[in-house]
Amino acid sequence: MAIFKNLNVSFKLWLIVIPAVLALAGLTWLFVTRSNEISSESKTVLYDEVFVSTALIMNADRDFYQAAVAEKELYLNDSLTDEERETLLADFDENARQTLDRITQAMGNLSDNEALFHNFTHADTGASLSELYADFNKNYSSWKYAYVNDMGVGDMAAHLSFFDNAREDINLMTETLENYANTKSAEMADEVRSSIMVSVAVISAVVLLIVFLAVVILFYLRNNIRYITNVSQRIAGGELSIEIDRNRCSKDEIGKLCTATGEILRQLNAYVDYINEITDTLETMAQGDMRIQLQQEYTGQFASVKEAFMGVSETLGGTLHMLHDASEQVNSGASMISSGAQALATGTEEQANAVEKLSVFIDKVTEDTASNLTVVAAASESMDTTLIKIDESTRYMEEMLAAMNSMGETSNKIKAVIKLIDDIAFQTNILALNAAVEAARAGQHGKGFAVVAEEVKNLANKSADAAETTTELIGSSITSAEQGIEIANNTAQALGELSEKIKVISQTFSGIEVSSKQQAEVMNEVKQGISQISDVVTTNTATAEESASTSEELSSQAELLYNEVQRFKLD
Secondary structure, three states, rough: OHHHHHOHHHHHHHHHHHHHHHHHHHHHHHHHHHHHHHHHHHHHHHHHHEEEEEEEEHHHHHHHHHHHHHHHHHHOOOOOHHHHHHHHHHHHHHHHHHHHHHHHHHHHHOOOOHHHHHHHHHHOOOOOHHHHHHHHHHHHHHHHHHOOOOOEEEEEEHHHHHHHHHHHHHHHHHHHHHHHHHHHHHHHHHHHHHHHHHHHHHHHHHHHHHHHHHHHHHHHHHHHHHHHHHHOOOOOOOOOOOOOOOHHHOOOOHHHHHHHHHHHHHHHHHHHHHHHHHHHHHHHHHHEEEEEEEEOOOOHHHHHHHHHHHHHHHHHHHHHHHHHHHHHHHHHHHHHHHHHHHHHHHHHHHHHHHHHHHHHHHHHHHHHHHHHHHHHHHHHHHHHHHHHHHHHHHHHHHHHHHHHHHHHHHHHHHHHHHHHHHHHHHHHHHHHHHHHHHHHHHHHHHHHHHHHHHHHHHHHHHHHHHHHHHHHHHHHHHHHHHHHHHHHHHHHHHHHHHHHHHHHHHHHHHHHHEEEOOOOOHHHHHHHHHHHHHHHHHHHHHHHHHHHHHHHHHHHHHHHHHHHHHHOOOO
C-alpha cells in the first residue's frame, strides 16, 4: 500500500486506463479472430460443401425423375412416331447421365471432409455418405441395365425397384446433409455463445478491477485534496499556527502539494514579524514622523518590499523637503503675483482707454477713405467716358483719312484720264494737220474737208486747253488733298497719343480706386482688429481683476501649505 501511495497521480490513473485498454483490445482481437474463424468455417462447411452438394443432389433427383418420366412415356405410349421416340430416348439418356454426374460431383465436393463424408451417419439408418454413395452407384447401375429402353427388353419390375432404391439413397444423402448442417450450425452457435460468455466474464473482471482501482484512487485523492483544501482555507483565514500531518505528505503530486503547503505555512509564520514591523513603521509615518528605519533582515520577496518601502520613505521625505521649500517660494511668489495682478489691472484699464481713442480715430480715417473712394470712382467714370469719346473721334478721323486717301487715288485716276485727253487732242491735231494737207492736195474738192479739219483742229486745241486747265485744278486739288491727308494723319496721331495718355490716366485712376478699396478694406479690418483688441483688453481687465483676487487666495493657501508641511519631522 505504501508503494501505491507514493506513485504519481498520473501513474495511478494509468492503472485504470491501461488495463481497460489492454482488456478491450485483447477481447476485440479475440472476438474478431474467432468470428473470422467461425465465419470462414461456416462458409467452407455450410456453403461450399453442404449447400453446394445439397443443390447438386437435389438437381440430380430432379434429373432422375425426368428420366423416369421419359422412360414411362416410351414404355406406355405405343403410338409414338420414330422422331418422338428418338427425342424421348435422347431426353432419357441426357437426364440419366446428368443424374450420375451431379451425384458424383456432389460426393467429390464432400470427399475431403472426413468427418462429414465417412464419419457422420444418418440418424435413422446409421449409414454414412460414403456408404450411401456406394449403394446409390450399385442401385443406379442395376437400374440402368435392368431394362433397355431403345430395345424394349429387360425386367421392368426390377428396373422400377432399383429406381426407387436409388431415389431413396438420394433422399437419405439430402437428409444426411441437412442433419449435418443443423448439427454444425448448433455447434457454431455454441462456440459463439461460449466466446460471448468468455468475453463477458473477462470484461466483467476487468470492469470490477477498474472500479476497485478507481474507488481506491478517488478515495485517496478526495481525502488528501480535502485535507489540503481545509489547511489552505485556514491559512487564508489568517490561522498560521496549524501543523501539517507528515503522514499525508507522500511522494506523489498530492504529497508534494502537502509538503509545499507546509513550507508556505512556515514561511508565512516567518513573515508575521515583517508585517508587524512594517505596520508599526506605517503608523509612525501616519503621525508625521518620516525618520524611519526597518531593523530586521528581510528575505525572499520581502527584501524587495523593504527596499521599495525605504525607497518610498526617502522619496516621500525628499518630496516633503521640496514641498517645504516650494511652499516658501509659492508664498513669496503669490505676493508678487498679487502685486503684479493689481498693476496689470491698472495697465489694462489704461489700455482700454487708449484703444477707445484709437477706435474713434480709425472711424474718422475710415470715413475719409470712403469719401475719397467715391470721388476717385466718379473721376474714373468720367475718364472712361472721355476715353470713349476720343476713341470715337479717332475712328471718325481714320474714316476721313481713308476718304481723303480715296480722293487722292481718284485724282490720280483723273490725271490719267486728262493725260489720255491730251494724247487724244495731240493725235487729233495731227489728224487735222494731215486732213489739211490732204485737202490742199485735193484743191477745190477738198475745201469742205479742209473746213472740217480746221474745226477739228480748233476743237482739239480747246480740248487741250481744257485738259491743261483741268490738270492744273486737279493738281491743286491733289496738293490740297495731300496736305489734308498729312493734317489728318497728324490729327489722328495726336488723338492716338491723347488716347494713350487718357488710358494711362484712366489706369492710374483705376489703380487709385483699387488702392482706395483695399485701403477701405484694410481700415475695416483694422477697425475690426481694434474692436477685437478692445474686447481682449476688456477681457484682460476682468481677468486681471480675477487674477488679483485669485493671487490673494493663492497667497493664503500657500501659507496654509507651509504650515502643514512644517508638521512633518524630516531628517
